Amino acid sequence: xxxxxxxxxxxxxxxxxxxxxxxxxxxxxxxxxxxxxxxxxxxxxxxxxxxxxxxxxxxxxxxxxxxxxxxxxxxxxxxxxxxxxxxxxxxxxxxxxxxxxxxxxxxxxxxxxxxxxxxxxxxxxxxxxxxxxxxxxxxxxxxxxxxxxxxxxxxxxxxxxxxxxxxxxxxxxxxxxxxxxxxxxxxxxxxxxxxxxxxxxxxxxxxxxxxxxxxxxxxxxxxxxxxxxxxxxxxxxxxxxxxxxxxxxxxxxxxxxxxxxxxxxxxxxxxxxxxxxxxxxxxxxxxxxxxxxxxxxxxxxxxxxxxxxxxxxxxxxxxxxxxxxxxxxxxxxxxxxxxxxxxxxxxxxxxxxxxxxxxxxxxxxxxxxxxxxxxxxxxxxxxxxxxxxxxxxxxxxxxxxxxxxxxxxxxxxxxxxxxxxxxxxxxxxxxxxxxxxxxxxxxxxxxxxxxxxxxxxxxxxxxxxxxxxxxxxxxxxxxxxxxxxxxxxxxxxxxxxxxxxxxxxxxxxxxxxxxxxxxxxxxxxxxxxxxxxxxxxxxxxxxxxxxxxxxxxxxxxxxxxxxxxxxxxxxxxxxxxxxxxxxxxxxxxxxxxxxxxxxxxxxxxxxxxxxxxxxxxxxxxxxxxxxxxxxxxxxxxxxxxxxxxxxxxxxxxxxxxxxxxxxxxx
Numbered sequence: 230x231x232x233x234x235x236x237x238x239x240x241x242x243x244x245x246x247x248x249x250x251x252x253x254x255x256x257x258x259x260x261x262x263x264x265x266x267x268x269x270x271x272x273x274x275x276x277x278x279x280x281x282x283x284x285x286x287x288x289x290x291x292x293x294x295x296x297x298x299x300x301x302x303x304x305x306x307x308x309x310x311x312x313x314x315x316x317x318x319x320x321x322x323x324x325x326x327x328x329x330x331x332x333x334x335x336x337x338x339x340x341x342x343x344x345x346x347x348x349x350x351x352x353x354x355x356x357x358x359x360x361x362x363x364x365x366x367x368x369x370x371x372x373x374x375x376x377x378x379x380x381x382x383x384x385x386x387x388x389x390x391x392x393x394x395x396x397x398x399x400x401x402x403x404x405x406x407x408x409x410x411x412x413x414x415x416x417x418x419x420x421x422x423x424x425x426x427x428x429x430x431x432x433x434x435x436x437x438x439x440x441x442x443x444x445x446x447x448x449x450x451x452x453x454x455x456x457x458x459x460x461x462x463x464x465x466x467x468x469x470x471x472x473x474x475x476x477x478x479x480x481x482x483x484x485x486x487x488x489x490x491x492x493x494x495x496x497x498x499x500x501x502x503x504x505x506x507x508x509x510x511x512x513x514x515x516x517x518x519x520x521x522x523x524x525x526x527x528x529x530x531x532x533x534x535x536x537x538x539x540x541x542x543x544x545x546x547x548x549x550x551x552x553x554x555x556x557x558x559x560x561x562x563x564x565x566x567x568x569x570x571x572x573x574x575x576x577x578x579x580x581x582x583x584x585x586x587x588x589x590x591x592x593x594x595x596x597x598x599x600x601x602x603x604x605x606x607x608x609x610x611x612x613x614x615x616x617x618x619x620x621x622x623x624x625x626x627x628x629x630x631x632x633x634x635x636x637x638x639x640x641x642x643x644x645x646x647x648x649x650x651x652x653x654x655x656x657x658x659x660x661x662x663x664x665x666x667x668x669x670x671x672x673x674x675x676x677x678x679x680x681x682x683x684x685x686x687x688x689x690x691x692x693x694x695x696x697x698x699x700x701x702x703x704x705x706x707x708x709x710x711x712x713x714x715x716x717x718x719x720x721x722x723x724x725x726x727x728x729x730x731x732x733x734x735x736x737x738x739x740x741x742x743x744x745x746x747x748x749x750x751x752x753x754x755x756x757x758x759x760x761x762x763x764x765x766x767x768x769x770x771x772x773x774x775x776x777x778x779x780x781x782x783x784x785x786x787x788x789x790x791x792x793x794x795x796x797x798x799x800x801x802x803x804x805x806x807x808x809x810x811x812x813x814x815x816x817x818x819x820x821x822x823x824x825x826x827x828x829x830x831x832x833x834x835x836x837x838x839x840x841x842x843x844x845x846x847x848x849x850x851x852x853x854x855x856x857x858x859x860x861x862x863x864x865x866x867x868x869x870x871x872x873x874x875x876x877x878x879x880x881x882x883x884x885x886x887x888x889x890x891x892x893x894x895x
Contacts, residue, residue: 244415246284246329249275253691254421260658261322261422262691265431269314270423276329277309283335285409286327288313290423293322303327317425321638322631324420334361334409364410424634429470429612430641430662431694432788434725434778435539435732436468437702440476440518441498442735442760448496450759453519453527462764464534466771467778471531472539472614472732474702474756475501476524478508478515480547483570483579487758488745491579500756502543502616503580505550511601521608528609539612539643540605544598544621545571546582552597553582559594561585586622595625599632606633612641615661619646623659630660643696647704657693663730666695668723672708674804674823678795681727685793694790697724697731705751710744712825715872717742718773719825722877725777726819727806729790736762738771780853780879786815794839800831803870813840816882817853822870830869835882837864842884853879 251274253262264270272288286303303313317323337358344351443459444451453476463471479499486493493499498517508516514524528538546552552559553568560582561569571578588594602613618626633640644661646653647669657664666684671677684695699720700709708716717740724731739762743752764771781787786808798805798820807818822829842848844863851858854875861882868878 242413244330244413246276246278246331246413246415248327248329248415248417251327251417251421253688255658255688255692258419258421260692261424261660263424263426263430263662263694264317265426265428266317266320267428268425269316270325271312271314272303272325272327273306273310273312274303274327275309276303276311276327278331283332283339284329285332285335285411286311286313286329288315288325288327290315290323290325292319293324293422317423320425320427321634323423323425325423326417326420328411328414328416330411330414332409333412334365337361361409424660425638426662427611427639427641429537430730431790432729433470434468434781435470435472435696435698435730436463436466436735437472437474437698437732438735439474439501439702439755439760441501441515442755442762444759445761447761448759450498450515450517452517453514453523457527457530460530460534460536464536466738466775467782469536470539470612470732471536472612473541475504475541475543476514476518477501477504477511478506478513479503480506480549480580482548485580485757488753489757497757498759500580501541502545502756503547503578504543504545505547505552507549510546510550510552512604525608537611538609539614540610541616542602542613542642543616544584545616546584547580548582550582556590556593556597558590559584559588583620586625595628599629602629602633603637606637606640611637611639612643614643614645616645618644618656618661619648619652623655626656626661627659634660645701654689654693663694663696665698665701668695668697668727669699669701669704669706672823674798674801677723677727677804677823681793682795685791690791694730695728697728698733699724700734700737702734702751702754702756704749705742705744706749708825709742710749712872713742714740714768714770715876716825718770719821719823719872719876721770721774721777722819722821722879723804725781726787726808726817726877726879727793729781729788733774738774739764739766739769776854784815784817784853784881786810786817796836797834798831799833800829802827802829803831803833803868805831805833807835809840816840818880818882819877820868820870820880821877822872825872825876828869828871830867832865832867835861835864835866840882846884849883851881851883853881 251272253272255262262270270290276284276286278284288301288303289298291298299315301313301315303311306312315325337354341351341354341358344354438456440453440456441450443455445455460471479501480503481499483491484493484497484499484503485491486497501515504511514521531538546560548568557568563569568582571581571583584594586594605613630642641662642660643663643665644653644656645665646656647665647667653664653666667680671680683689684693700706708720712719717737721733721737724733741751744750745752786792789808789810792808792810794807796805796807796818802822802824804821804823805819807816809816818835820831820833837844837846837848847860847862849858850861854877870876870878
C-alpha cells in the first residue's frame with residue numbers, strides 16, 4: 230500500500246522507526262484489553278529502523294481523558310522484539326501507546342566507546358557529543374539538579390582523555406537517557422484501550438440463590454431477613470459474592486405453576502424472571518421478600534461478612550410490568566395489536582414479553598435500562614449477572630457498560646450466555662468482565678485441555694475471563710445426574726482450580742440432582758415454587774466446598790487466571806495441571822479423576838525444571854485435601870484416585886530447606 234502523496238507536503242522528514250505486532254490488543258484496538266487493579270500491563274512489539282542506529286522505545290499509559298502520560302522504558306528482548314511493563318494502580322478506562330525514535334545519544338555512545346577503545350582520533354565526535362549534551366541540558370531545564378549535573382559534564386567534555394570516564398559512567402548515561410531529544414518519533418496511529426477492573430473480576434467465589442428459598446415454612450416465601458440469617462453459613466463456606474436471581478415483583482398474567490405448569494395454584498409464586506406487576510418493575514422489590522430498606526440492610530450485613538450482593542439483570546417484562554402500559558412501543562407488537570410473548574421454539578414463555586431494541590423510542594429504552602442499573606448501583610450493588618445478553622444488541626451492551634463504568638469503574642458485569650463461541654467472545658469484548666463458559670459440558674480429558682488452553686493461553690485471555698459454574702438454576706448436567714456425589718466433588722475440584730473465578734448454584738453443596746426425565750433440568754425447580762432446604766441433609770459436601778475455598782484463599786497461585794498449565798498423566802481418565810505465582814513462591818499441582826464411577830491409578834509428570842528444581846533434589850509436597858506431607862525427588866509420580874473417597878489431589882510444592890529439616894527432626 231502506497232503512502233499518500235501528502236507526505237511530500239510535510240516540512241520535517243517523516244519518522245522512520247517501524248512499530249509492528251503490538252501485543253496485547255483486541256481486534257486491532259477496537260476493544261479494550263482487560264487487566265485488574267494492582268496488576269501490571271506488559272506490552273511487546275517488533276520495533277526497528279533502517280541501518281544500525283540505536284533506537285529508544287517508550288511505553289506510555291494514561292487514564293482516559295487525562296493529558297499526562299506515565300512512561301516506562303521498553304527493553305530490547307531479541308530479534309527486534311521489545312518489551313515494557315507498567316503498574317496499574319487505578320480502576321477504569323485507560324489507554325496505552327508506544328513511542329519509538331532514533332536514540333542519537335546511544336548511537337553516539339556506542340560509536341565513541343569503540344573508537345576510544347581503538348585509540349582513534351575523535352575530535353569531530355567530541356563536538357557532536359557536546360551538541361547532544363547541550364540539547365539534554367536544555368531539556369532538563371525544569372529539573373535543576375539534573376540541569377546542573379549535565380552542565381558539569383558538559384564542561385568536562387573538553388578532550389579525548391576525559392571521554393572514556395565520562396561516556397562510560399552510568400550516572401551520565403541515565404541522565405542522558407532521561408533528557409535525550411525525542412525527534413523523528415514514531416507512535417501508534419491511535420492509543421490502544423485498556424480496562425482495569427477490580428481484582429474480584431479475576432478472583433472470586435460466587436454462590437447463587439433464590440432469596441425466597443431461605444424460609445423455614447413450606448409454601449411460604451423466605452424474606453431478605455431470612456437471607457441475612459443465612460449469611461454466616463454462606464460466608465463460612467468461603468463465598469464472597471452472593472448472587473440473587475431476580476428479586477423484583479412477579480407478574481400475574483400467565484403465571485407458571487410447579488414444574489412450568491400452565492395451571493398455577495393460587496399460592497404458586499411464579500417465575501422471578503417474569504418481572505413486574507402493580508408493585509413495580511425492575512427498580513422495585515417483590516413485597517413478599519421485603520422492602521428497599523430491607524435490601525439496604527442486607528447489603529450492609531453482607532459487607533460485614535466480606536461478601537457483596539450480585540443482582541440478576543434480566544431485560545424482559547411480564548404483561549403486568551409498568552412498561553407494558555406506559556411504553557408498549559418498547560415491545561414487539563403483533564399484527565392484531567397484541568404484544569408478542571417470548572419464545573425459544575419449542576419452548577414458550579407466555580408470562581414474559583421480550584424487549585424490542587429496534588423500537589422507534591430506542592433511546593428512551595436504553596436510557597431507562599441505564600437508569601435501572603444505576604439505581605441498584607446507588608443501593609450498593611457493584612456486580613450484575615446479566616441474563617441472556619446474547620439476545621440483545623452488542624452495541625447496546627458496549628454503550629451501557631461503558632456508561633456505567635465511566636462513573637463507577639468498580640462495577641462488574643457477568644455474561645450469562647451459553648451460546649455460539651464467537652458470540653460469547655464478542656460479549657466479552659464489548660465490556661463484560663466475566664463470562665459463563667462451556668465448562669459445564671466439558672467432561673473429558675482432551676476437550677478440557679483444548680478448551681482451557683484456548684481460554685488461558687491464547688489471545689482470548691486478554692479480554693475474556695471464564696467464570697466456571699458446574700450447575701445453574703437452569704442446568705443440571707448429565708454428569709451430575711448420573712455421577713452423584715463423586716461427580717459433584719470432582720466437578721467442584723475442577724471449577725475451583727482450573728479458573729480463579731467460579732460459582733455454584735445453591736443445592737450443589739447438598740448434591741441435589743433430581744432431574745426432569747431426559748432433560749438437563751431440575752425436577753421441582755425452585756424457579757416455579759417455594760423451597761425449604763435442609764442444609765444439614767445427609768450426603769452433603771459442605772465441608773468439601775469449605776475446604777476447597779480455603780485452599781484458594783491460602784494459595785495465591787489459584788487466584789491467578791492465566792497461569793494454568795497442563796502436564797502429562799498416563800491414564801486418559803486422569804487430568805494433571807498446575808498453577809504457580811510468577812516468583813514460584815507458591816506452586817500448586819492438581820490431579821483429578823474425571824471418571825466418577827471407577828477408581829483410576831496413573832503416573833503423572835511434574836516438570837521440576839520448569840519451577841527451578843533439579844531432578845533428584847528433594848522437595849516438600851503437602852496434599853492440601855488430606856493434609857499429608859511427604860518428599861518427592863523426581864517429577865514422575867504415581868497416584869490412586871478413588872472417586873468415592875477423594876477424586877482429586879491438590880499438592881502444594883515447596884523446595885525443602887535443610888534448616889526446616891533440622892528443626893522438624895528436633
